[in-house]
Amino acid sequence: MTTTSTYGSIAVKLMVLLIAAALLFAPFLFQDVRSVEVAARICIFIVLVASYDLLIGYTGIVSFAHTMFFGFGAYGAAILLKQMGPGWGPVVLGGLAGIALSLVIAVAIGLLSLRVKAIFFAMITLAAASVALVLASQLSHLTGGEDGITYSAPDLFKPATKLLVDADGKVMKIAGVRMNGKIAAYYFVFASSAVLFALMLRLVGSPLGTVLKAIRENEARAEAIGYRVVAYRTFVFCISAVVASLAGTIYAVWLKYTGPETALSFDIMIDILLMVVIGGMGTMWGPVIGATLLVIAQYYLRDLMGVAAEAVSSVPVLPELLNPDRWLFWLGILFILLVYFFPKGIAGTAMEKGVRQ
Template identity: 75%
Template sequence: MIVHGIVLVIGLALAFAPFLFQDVRSAQVAARICVFIVLAASYDLLIGYTGIVSFAHTMFFGLGAYGAAMALKALGPGWDAVFLGGLAGTLTAAILAVLIGALSLRVKAIFFAMVTLAAASVMMVLASQFSEFTGGEDGIVYKAPDLFKPATKLLTDDDGKVLKLFGVSMNGKIAAYYFVFLTCLMLFLALMRIVRSPLGTVLEAIRENELRAEAIGYRVVAYRTSVFVIAAVVAALTGSVWAVWLKYTGPETTLSFSIMIDILLMVVIGGMGTMVGAVIGVTLMSLAQFYLKDLMAAAADATEAVPLLPDLLNPDRWLLWLGILFILLVYFFPAGIAGTLMKKGSH
């Protein structure tokens, strides 16, 4: 009950984010949280529900982003480019997932993890080397569809001026945010439907005891490959949405290993095998990444007269405190925040 309350509050905050938090930075953080909730949830489908450890999730995310980015660059800022580019990136991700899954999911978990890590590394190198198509290390800059331009008037008054709702102009920025929010909401609900379906039950059975699942007639490799493809497709679609929002795609924003580590931490903090844990984990981690430095700077100023403390609270040491926060969360919530609260609630 507590978990669902927390998720509901986060969901409402994201739904009304443009009106609650009106600065540019807050809009960026809210959109990132929406995208990463789906990305973390799709990864939870792999690691939490099926027991598959993969390091290639950002590769599929990047394929979707680069697909949309290259199409928008080549065809111009139209919906046809978003659709064709996103489709191309998603299909490529699905094909790669089938190949990797069919060839590697028969082996032990550690070997499969190494295969996915190698595939992700190769994709990172390819994105950097094929600069003619991908922009190399600099990435690609392009324009989003006209609907998302700040100058676009969604609602106007009698004089033709942009209408304001709760002090917020109804322009293209609002349209861009709700494109991200609604698309991510649909993808998240689709993932929730999967884990609550008979397929979700089979995946949990495979995670708990692979040999027993195979003994009672389930084709384990086929199921594992299928869920690997589903997770890859969702990650690629999310990448396309992220590309449209950012209007920039590069190796650091979509393919870097640090993003993969972030996703893993988000799932662990939220609670593996819960799906709603992704909402809590992503929100907590994103707020810490974007606002912990500001909080520490304020705390350092407030404790200026205290010896040593301002030095410890120096904003440059934010990663140290983020690490301590993570250790405390793992200690007090061993099954993740959602997982631990759910277990306590069931007793």
């Protein structure tokens, strides 16, 4: 008999719970600026990758336009914060503008293109993303061009803001962490990301999630039993675009800079794809694991290799192989090994192997 609670799924959920706890207490556990930056990036990319998993993992839609929607949200907030000054009004209006533009483009792409075969749809989304990147680079009077836009975040998130003060009027410290605007900015990112992820988790657990899986497994059969496949695929494409746009707005508020490389680069799309594959498609827990592992590797693998190279400095050849400049090579090796040993991603493979007959 197959148990509903398997060892594999329990292990995956425990891993996700540990990641969530580490992110929740990140400013207190890792008090250097770089670590908090890494934690905030993980939060953003968990949402971004999970929204992409709605497409590729739950509906079988391959899109290369996800960073375009992410960029719309980021540029919407960035442009208004630059023009109107720091405040919540520009953030809300910019976020809504990013959502509106994302919805218009998503509906247009969905209705015109989702009827075609997968490879042609992927090429159409790639072309749309390329156009957005070119426009962001050329409309320098609005987007700052290649230099991007630098602006100020709302006053609540400024380092000089005092969230808690002691009897002397100085910024209070809790566990050695100053209770200022920087900590408020991090928890804004964490809370916003957690809410968006919870909404997506609820979506895939609803009857709609079951329909999406049916469309992924057998589109013709789903249409034969009465489901309007194009309407469902367009709807989920729009939902995914909206979530990606909101993630872009949150990232723009945190980073206080938006440019083509940080919001619209095709490198970001590659990262999203790698995170989905590493974590596991169609699980929703996979994006949490994949985003965490890849972001940590991008920030710390180089440092780890430097330490390893020094440790084996007396051994022939090894120091050269472990040269920090070769970190991308070793990242590629690690990715190949992960795909080989976890063909359905870490979460997908663990949950599949954990089922007891």
